[in-house]
Amino acid sequence: MTTPHPQVRRRHPIRKRLPLLLAGALLGAVVTFAGGLVSRPANESPAPDDAPVIVAHGLGRTTASMAILANRLEEAGFRVVRFGYPSRAEPIEALVDRLRDAVAQCCGDDPRRVHFVTHSMGGVLVRGYLSERPEPHEGRVVMLSPPNQGSEIVDAFADSPLLRSFLGPAGSRLGTAPDGIAGQFGPIRFSLGIITGNLSLNPIGSWLIPGPDDGTVGVDRAKVEGASSFLVLPATHTFIMNRRDVAEEVAHFLRHGRFRRENPDGQGRRTGGIPIRP
Secondary structure, three states: OOOOOOOOOOOOOHHHHHHHHHHHHHHHHHHHHOOEEEEOOOOOOOOOOOOEEEEEOOOOOOHHHHHHHHHHHHHOOOEEEEEEOOOOOOOHHHHHHHHHHHHHHHHOOOHHHOEEEEEOHHHHHHHHHHHOOOOOOOOEEEEEOOOOOOOHHHHHOOOOHHHHHHHHHHHOOOOOOOOOHHHOOOOOOOEEEEEEEOOOOOHHHHHHOOOOEOOOOEHHHHOOOOOOEEEEEOOOOOOHHHOHHHHHHHHHHHHHOOOOOOOOOOOOOOOOOOOOOO
C-alpha cells in the first residue's frame, strides 16, 4: 500500500505582496483625485441675475464628470458654461490662463458677474484666476471637495517620479506644505461656499489623511479662511457632484450667497427634499 504524499500548499506571504497592494490602493486614491469649452443655451427660466455659471471639473476628469450637476443647474434656470482643461498635461499657471480665456470668451462684457462651480482642483484654478483680478468679484463661487490646504495623498507621492508624472505638473503641487500652490493665492475676496464629503471609497487614502475625509481631501483641508458657508455631506470625493442635494445647495448659494443649512462641526447631514427649482 502506497502512502499518499501530503499535499504541499504554496504560500505567498502577504508581506511580499504588500508593496504592490499598497501601490495599487494609493493609485486608486489618486485616480479619484484625479478639453474644450462648450456653452449650453439659456434655460427658459433664467436665474434672477442671468449671470453665467462656469462649471469646472477636477484633476484627471473631463466635463462629462460634471454633466449631471450642470444639467440640474440648467433645469433650475442657470445659464451654464462647461469648462474643460488638460488637468494633467500643463502647470497650474497655464491652466489658469485657459480659465481666463474661457471667461473672456463667454463673459467678456462683464467678467465680474460670472459665477463658478468647481470640483476638486477646479477650485484651485478659480482661486488662481480671481487672485489676479484687481477689482472685486461680484459673482459667487461654490467649491466641491476642494484641496484648499492641499492633500496628504500628494505628500505621500512626493518621492515617486512615476506617480508624480501621473498627477501631472499641476496635481503634483497640491501638497500640504506651506509653499504649496493652494496656499499662494492670498485671501478670499469673493463670496465662497464650500461643500465637502466625509465618506471614502479609498481606505488607504483615508489612512493617510487625519480626521474625517472623502478619500482624497480631508474635511479640514477643504476649508479656507474667508469662505462664507461650509457644509459637510455624507459623500465621496469621486461622486459628490452627482448628488441631488448638492445641486440644490449649489443653486441656493448662487442665488442667496449661503447654503440652506451648514454644519461646520464636520458631521455629514443630508439636506433632504429641497426643490431645486426657484
